[in-house]
Amino acid sequence: MWFLFGILEEIDVGNAGFDHTEVTMKHISFFRLSRPVVIVAVLVLIAMLISCERKDDQTAPGQTTVTLGYNPFLADSFTDAPAPIEMIRAAIERAHPDVTLEYYTMPQDMLESLVIWMTSRDSTVDIFGIDEPWVTQFGRAGWAVPLNDRIPDLETRIEPAGLDTYSYRGDRIGVPFWGSLTGLFYRTDILEQYGFDAPNTIDEMIEIIRTVRADRPEIAGLLWPGARSGDSLTMFYATLLHAFGGRYRDDQGNLILDSPASLRAVEAMRSTITEELSPRAAQNWERRESRQRFVAGEAIFSWDNADIITWLDDPERSQVAGNWDLIPFPAQPGGRKVSVTGGFAFAANPFGRNVDAAIKVLDVISQRDVQKGFALAWGPVQYYRELYDDPEVQAYNPNVQKLSALLTGAISRPPSENYAELSGIMREELNGAITGARAVPDAVANMARRARALEQR
Numbered sequence: 001m002w003f004l005f006g007i008l009e010e011i012d013v014g015n016a017g018f019d020h021t022e023v024t025m026k027h028i029s030f031f032r033l034s035r036p037v038v039i040v041a042v043l044v045l046i047a048m049l050i051s052c053e054r055k056d057d058q059t060a061p062g063q064t065t066v067t068l069g070y071n072p073f074l075a076d077s078f079t080d081a082p083a084p085i086e087m088i089r090a091a092i093e094r095a096h097p098d099v100t101l102e103y104y105t106m107p108q109d110m111l112e113s114l115v116i117w118m119t120s121r122d123s124t125v126d127i128f129g130i131d132e133p134w135v136t137q138f139g140r141a142g143w144a145v146p147l148n149d150r151i152p153d154l155e156t157r158i159e160p161a162g163l164d165t166y167s168y169r170g171d172r173i174g175v176p177f178w179g180s181l182t183g184l185f186y187r188t189d190i191l192e193q194y195g196f197d198a199p200n201t202i203d204e205m206i207e208i209i210r211t212v213r214a215d216r217p218e219i220a221g222l223l224w225p226g227a228r229s230g231d232s233l234t235m236f237y238a239t240l241l242h243a244f245g246g247r248y249r250d251d252q253g254n255l256i257l258d259s260p261a262s263l264r265a266v267e268a269m270r271s272t273i274t275e276e277l278s279p280r281a282a283q284n285w286e287r288r289e290s291r292q293r294f295v296a297g298e299a300i301f302s303w304d305n306a307d308i309i310t311w312l313d314d315p316e317r318s319q320v321a322g323n324w325d326l327i328p329f330p331a332q333p334g335g336r337k338v339s340v341t342g343g344f345a346f347a348a349n350p351f352g353r354n355v356d357a358a359i360k361v362l363d364v365i366s367q368r369d370v371q372k373g374f375a376l377a378w379g380p381v382q383y384y385r386e387l388y389d390d391p392e393v394q395a396y397n398p399n400v401q402k403l404s405a406l407l408t409g410a411i412s413r414p415p416s417e418n419y420a421e422l423s424g425i426m427r428e429e430l431n432g433a434i435t436g437a438r439a440v441p442d443a444v445a446n447m448a449r450r451a452r453a454l455e456q457r
Contacts, residue, residue, distance in 0.1 A: 175366045222303065226435075227283075240269060418454055
């Protein structure tokens with residue numbers, strides 16, 4: 001059946017964030033079908049083959065086979081620790097020897113595949129990976145089993161920030177296993193040289209930048225990725241929105257992207273460019289381009305994902321080894337210091353053949369041994385309580401203790417049933433504002449109007 005997944009990858013059914021193979025004329029002439037028809041046809045074939053394999057797998061008396069669908073990375077380890085899928089299977093065998101876990105590699109665009117399956121109440125997979133922005137869509141549609149009563153100990157294991165990220169109206173619908181957190185990296189040596197402590201407010205950060213750059217104009221102040229093509233721009237906006245006291249939605253659940261705090265956030269993004277607090281090129285940078293400059297020692301501050309903490313002290317890879325620290329992004333009085341999250345959780349298919357057994361598997365995944373295994377194989381972030389106090393986890397993930405301050409303020413990206421479209425709207429308007437293509441008030445008004453229209457469709 002693996003050739004089918006190859007076909008899906010060849011005809012580019014993916015989404016942004018992955019590298020896809022360009023469609024060739026050979027493929028087009030071979031299929032001569034519209035993209036949705038091809039996807040549905042291939043998914044039907046996959047479901048049929050998986051169904052046949054499952055029947056074969058369950059011939060052993062008393063055995064129940066649970067299928068887990070996720071991308072190929074589950075079989076990879078980025079260290080010498082076992083790959084996560086190996087560890088999950090070993091833990092299930094210890095806890096539930098009557099349960100067999102089958103792992104099926106999902107197409108690169110898991111969301112499109114899952115929507116097709118869930119809409120047709122398909123039972124192909126019992127457990128699937130869910131990205132944070134999909135939570136509202138899956139929760140509202142009833143496409144994931146609520147875990148509150150099914151795994152009552154979940155709250156005692158996983159930090160609230162992790163569970164809240166994968167919750168819809170109080171229902172815990174996912175067990176997080178890997179994520180990312182944003183924060184503010186800063187140069188400890190530079191702040192010490194100029195007599196500053198780490199900034200607590202945005203105004204304090206600006207004061208530091210202006211003081212240092214008055215003496216050292218060659219060094220950048222604040223780095224951040226402003227490219228329209230990446231979701232980092234949406235996440236940086238979310239950071240500033242909350243820093244100025246804003247929020248995504250009002251008490252009635254309506255998006256309020258044109259609030260006074262939202263306007264201040266976008267004005268702050270634009271002013272970092274116009275007032276030379278950030279390099280002008282930042283408005284076109286992807287996250288990698290922004291990150292490289294901080295690692296090279298070219299800036300005082302950098303807003304970024306926290307995953308670089310594990311190698312930032314390696315002198316062979318970093319010019320700032322031993323001269324940096326990480327804190328939550330500063331907030332103005334009345335605002336919140338937040339860390340914007342990314343990542344994945346596992347959810348149970350309510351239409352699956354073996355829901356009860358799938359819950360047993362999720363219960364195992366939520367426990368310390370498996371969560372630790374993810375930390376050893378993939379690195380942070382996992383939300384298991386006190387996981388980063390573990391000496392072995394610390395040995396595999398240098399500086400991981402710095403994440404504790406970020407976890408307390410973790411928030412999701414803007415929740416939406418149509419997150420991909422919402423994010424695209426936001427990135428278009430935000431990039432227009434920071435590049436000066438649109439006046440900031442116009443961009444904010446457009447963003448709010450288009451977002452409301454999207455939600456009313």
